[in-house]
Amino acid sequence: SMTVKSQGQKRRVLLYSPKVKRIRRAKPLILVMHGGHGNADKARTNTSMAFEDLADENRFFVAYPEAVQGSEGSHWNDGRDHYEHVEGVNDVAYILKVIRKLTEKYKAIDPDRVFVAGASNGGMMVQRLACETNGEIQAFAAVIAGMPTALSRRCQPRLRQSILLMPGTEDPLMPFDSEFVHNLRGQPVLGERLTMPDTFKFWKRHLKCGIFPADVTVWPEVDWNDESSVTSHYFDCDEGSELHIYRIEKGGHFWPGISSPPGPLAKSLLGNLNKDINSAEIIYKFFVDQVN
Numbered sequence: 001s002m003t004v005k006s007q008g009q010k011r012r013v014l015l016y017s018p019k020v021k022r023i024r025r026a027k028p029l030i031l032v033m034h035g036g037h038g039n040a041d042k043a044r045t046n047t048s049m050a051f052e053d054l055a056d057e058n059r060f061f062v063a064y065p066e067a068v069q070g071s072e073g074s075h076w077n078d079g080r081d082h083y084e085h086v087e088g089v090n091d092v093a094y095i096l097k098v099i100r101k102l103t104e105k106y107k108a109i110d111p112d113r114v115f116v117a118g119a120s121n122g123g124m125m126v127q128r129l130a131c132e133t134n135g136e137i138q139a140f141a142a143v144i145a146g147m148p149t150a151l152s153r154r155c156q157p158r159l160r161q162s163i164l165l166m167p168g169t170e171d172p173l174m175p176f177d178s179e180f181v182h183n184l185r186g187q188p189v190l191g192e193r194l195t196m197p198d199t200f201k202f203w204k205r206h207l208k209c210g211i212f213p214a215d216v217t218v219w220p221e222v223d224w225n226d227e228s229s230v231t232s233h234y235f236d237c238d239e240g241s242e243l244h245i246y247r248i249e250k251g252g253h254f255w256p257g258i259s260s261p262p263g264p265l266a267k268s269l270l271g272n273l274n275k276d277i278n279s280a281e282i283i284y285k286f287f288v289d290q291v292n
Contacts, residue, residue, distance in 0.1 A: 001040075004101055006094040009068060013098055014040040015106075016062040018055045026110035028060040029102060030287065031095065033118025033125050037073035040064035046119070050258040050280035058284065061109050065098050067091065067121075078124035079131075079151030080181070082191030091125060092132045099136055115287040117141040119255055120174065124148055124193070130163055131155035139290040141166070141283040144174050144253050146181075146193035147202050157206050162237075162290045164244040165203070166279060167196045168228075168251030170271050184269050200245055208238035223275035230256070230276050244286055248274045255279045 003010045018027070032051055034043035043064045044052070051062045067074040068089050077086035095116070103111040116137050118126040123145025130140045131151060141164040147155075169176045172186060176196045180188030194202060203209075219230040228250040235243040248256055252271020257278040262270060 004098050006097055011066050012040060014064040016052045016055060018059045020059055023108040026108055028113035029109045031063045031065060031116040033122030035120035035122050036075045039074060040066050046259060047255050048258045054280055054284050063102060076121050076125035078121055079128045079148040080191035081150045092129060095129060096136055113291050115139050117283050119143040120145055131157050134158055139287050143255055144168055144171055146174055146196055147199040149192040149194055152194055152202055160239040160241055162242040163203055164286045166246040168248040170250045171253045172271055173253045203243055207241050207243055209235040209243050219276050221276060226272060226275040228272045228274040
């Protein structure tokens with residue numbers, strides 16, 4: 001691990017290097033953003049270290065940065081204007097500094113193949129990064145995360161970038177058709193956001209995508225007991241950018257296929273865990289396809 005100082009605060013970053021004897025050419029870097037109340041260790045366990053398994057197979061680096069800790073736990077300043085302890089925290093500058101520090105220190109990391117993925121609060125932060133960075137990150141993946149409403153009003157993304165969205169249609173914390181983030185009691189009190197259909201429309205409009213998807217895939221039902229299914233929509237957009245939408249039908253608040261199986265209580269609070277796809281594999285393939 002390493003620490004990165006931003007706005008006078010030291011924050012930890014965990015880095016996973018692929019288990020290979022020798023790296024002959026620079027390899028990609030994927031940053032994985034934890035959710036609310038999370039940290040780097042939780043980001044690893046909540047994804048069952050699936051990105052690290054892929055890193056060993058495909059030779060890339062994985063970094064887990066950490067948000068600022070406050071009285072309400074740790075949260076990224078994702079643009080919701082909700083958590084007081086992140087007011088004034090520039091997480092975009094922090095993430096760009098993390099990327100710069102890592103690529104300077106580790107010459108085996110390719111600065112032209114940097115990607116970011118996150119879930120929930122981390123996925124909302126991913127969308128803020130897509131709005132406010134300028135080519136330092138090549139592609140973005142936001143899981144179970146709508147676009148913060150306040151951010152949508154000021155977002156000016158550069159055109160040439162590709163985004164993957166992966167929401168659950170029965171996510172109790174990020175309800176598909178709600179304009180709010182909900183807490184575990186089902187109360188809409190954690191900030192305003194666009195509904196998922198409006199989040200799709202936002203990115204289709206800003207990336208100047210085609211009206212109709214270039215491809216629609218109904219994924220095979222691998223696990224008939226997970227009470228959910230997957231349909232993906234792929235849109236061609238201006239300047240070679242792409243928008244991929246994975247609708248997890250009846251899916252809950254999880255990384256599909258890689259979160260730990262929930263017990264009865266977690267399932268009652270968070271919904272269904274889809275097991276038909278491996279979200280880490282899909283996100284990794286989406287990322288590398290953008291630069292090949």
